[in-house]
Amino acid sequence: MILSDWSLLLTKMELRAQFACVTCRRLKRKCPKELPSCSLCLRLEKQCEYPPRVRNLYENTAINSSTSSQDTNKGADHQTLINTPTEPGFSPEQDAVLGHKDIHTFPAIFFLDAEVCTKPLASEPCQVRGFITPHCSLSQEADAICEKYFSTVHQWLPILSKKCARRHIAENELVPDCPSQLLFLCMKLVSGPLPAEVSARANIPYRRALETLLKVENSCLPSLQLLQSVILLSAYELGHAIYPAAYLRVGHAARLCVMMGFHDRKNASQLFKDAVTWTSREEERRTWWAVFCLDRITNQGISGLPFSAPEPSPGELLPCPEGPWIEGEVGFNEPIFATSFSNNTSLGSFANVCQAAHVLGRVLRHRDEPHSSRISLGFRVSEARQLHHILTSLSSHLSDISQESLLFDNSTVVPLALCFSARLILYDIYACNETYSTDYGRSSEEAELQKESMAGIFDVTRGIWQLACQLLDSINQTGGGGLKNLGPFLCHCLYAGASESEWLILEHEDSTAGIWLKDIVMLLRVIGKRWQVADVYLSQIYKWPGYNSLGML
Incomplete structure (x- = not known):
């Protein structure tokens, strides 16, 4: 003794x-x-x-x-x-396992004094257990849903690691109301078509996912799977025009992302411990970029609303190419900020989307601050020209890649659509004679920019028509199978191209613009079979006098 x-x-x-x-x-x-x-x-x-x-x-x-x-x-x-x-729910011995407990163990001191509570939650199960669990097999139903998700939605929103998602779902397949189960429900929801004659808002899987989300948020600690589930829910709501839920859901995802510190690894307080593997870190990076892109996409059609997701931090890296990511290998990452634009063909499709969304966000900010006393007219015109050159170079580069591939792989469809949307938003600011930035009329700099904008509108509208024709041909060649891989994020671009085509019809009685409008409407009808947001856009197009003058049914 x-x-x-x-x-x-x-x-x-x-x-x-x-x-x-x-x-x-x-x-x-x-x-x-x-x-x-x-x-x-x-x-x-x-x-x-x-x-x-x-x-x-x-x-x-x-x-x-x-x-x-x-x-x-x-x-x-x-x-x-x-x-x-020890204090209940938080101590040096327990902070490594907080990620496996319920919401009541969340350390409130993380918000009250982050200096004494650094990285309190586990980011991966192995940080809790101290070892990697043996591989578990998925049930036949779960395996089929995972395969469907990764062959469809993952093609245009590649945020999930295939091996990590399958492992989490297999380990928790029988656990109700947990983050992995919520993620599985959202994967099933967003990858499946709507039942006939059922609205997206009344869809039973959608309601079940919302109910599970509420239970998980009120009983489980924040996790990467929770954030990814909110992203997939917002993609479903954006794709089926469920507003204002879609707008609020994107804001919800942005808040979660910022709370976790994914937006700024260097300066922001980090909620999770550092990821153990490169795959886990890349998955966090892709999740953050998905939130950023959804936030900019949501603000395309509405003016004056502040962004929910902050700008990328200096030194932020783009997602790696899709090849290594899909195969579960280690890839490389390029920085988002560079001294000049380069035709980097090594970037993956999602990295191209992130680049385009970043420039789109700059255009939206330029659009929403026309009368700010902090910004001089000379600076605005200079910024507009800079954005014009960046977007022209990026869209030209993406068009070249698309023409070289000749394959329907979605590698350039979404980024090219975002570039086209950004260019039309920018050109519409300066193309109209009735719009100007000062109280004394249009300046000479804006008058010169108007000429470039008018030419740009024609060039972009033709580019949107060419993209629509390429997609229609690809869908026809695959017997409609390509539609499964087609996301809803290009619908706004098609709608904007249809609007400019109708304007050309009314102003110039241009028969070429009539052909453009017909083909764009045809593609929106095809997309409408999968995503109801296309039908919402079409309901407006059917009211246009220029469209009705074509005699289309």
Whole structure:
């Protein structure tokens, strides 16, 4: 008994920190430096937290000490751990396993004082268990849904790691109302067609996903699977024009993403521990970019609303090419910010989408700040010209890739559509004689820019028609199979191209523009078989006098 007490005393003497705890340093008091919590904080009932490197040293020392003295002081160590006072739900010993507990264990101090609560939640199950679980097999139904999702939605929204998603779903397939189960429901929802004569809002799988989302958010800790589920829900709502839910859902995803710190790894407080594998880190990066792109896409048709997702931080990397990502291999990442635009053919399709969405966001900001006293007219015109050159180069580069591939693989469809939308938004600001940026009429700089904008409108509308023809040919060649891989994010571009075609018909009685309008409407009808947002756009087109003058049914 005496030997056991002496060993315990030596262990306590060894487990002293080299630095004062965060609380004592902040209050400028002398810290006794005991581990895991100093006696001064315990006596004053304060939260005691050491820097991560001190805490990790304590955890490793405690494990080694427990292993070496297992036979002599096992009972004493057990009693010490039981009697150690800690704050309920958060302590240095428990913070590694918080990601596996319910919402009541969320450390509120993360929001109240983030300096003493760094990366409290686990980002991967292996950080909780300390090992990687053996591979589990999916049920036949789950396997079929996963295969359908990765062969359709994943082609235009590649945010999930195939191997990680399948593993999480297999491990938790029988666990109700958990993040993995929610993700599975959302994958099933967004990859399946709507039942006949059923509205998207009344769709039973949609309602079930919403109910499960509410339960998960009120019972489970935040997780990457939760954020990914919200993204897929917002994609479903955007694709079927379920407003205002779609707009609010994208904002919800942006808030979750910012809370987790994915938008700025260097300066923002991080909710999760660092990812263990490259695949997990890439999945987090793709999830953040998906939120960013959805936010910019949502703001295309409405003016004056602030963005929900912040701008990319300096040094932010683009997603890797799809080849390594799909195969579960390690890929490379290019930076979003560069000194000049380059025709980089090594970028993947999703990286191209992110590039286009970033420039689209700059155009939307340019559109929504026309009368700001902080911005001079000369700067606005200079910025407009810069955006014009960037978009022209990017769309030309993407068009070249599309013509070279001759395959319906969606590699350039969405980024090209976003570029076309951004260009039309930019040109519409300066093409109209009745719009100007000063109270004294149109400036000479804007008058010169108007000529370029008029030519740009014609060029972009023709480009949208060519894209529509390419997609129609691809769908016909595959017997309609290509429609499954076609997402809803190009519908706004088609609608904008139809609007400009109708304007050309009314202004110039241009028969060529009539052909453009017919083909664009035909593609919207095809997309409408899968996504109801196309039908909403068509309902407006059918009211246009220019369209009705063509005599189309």
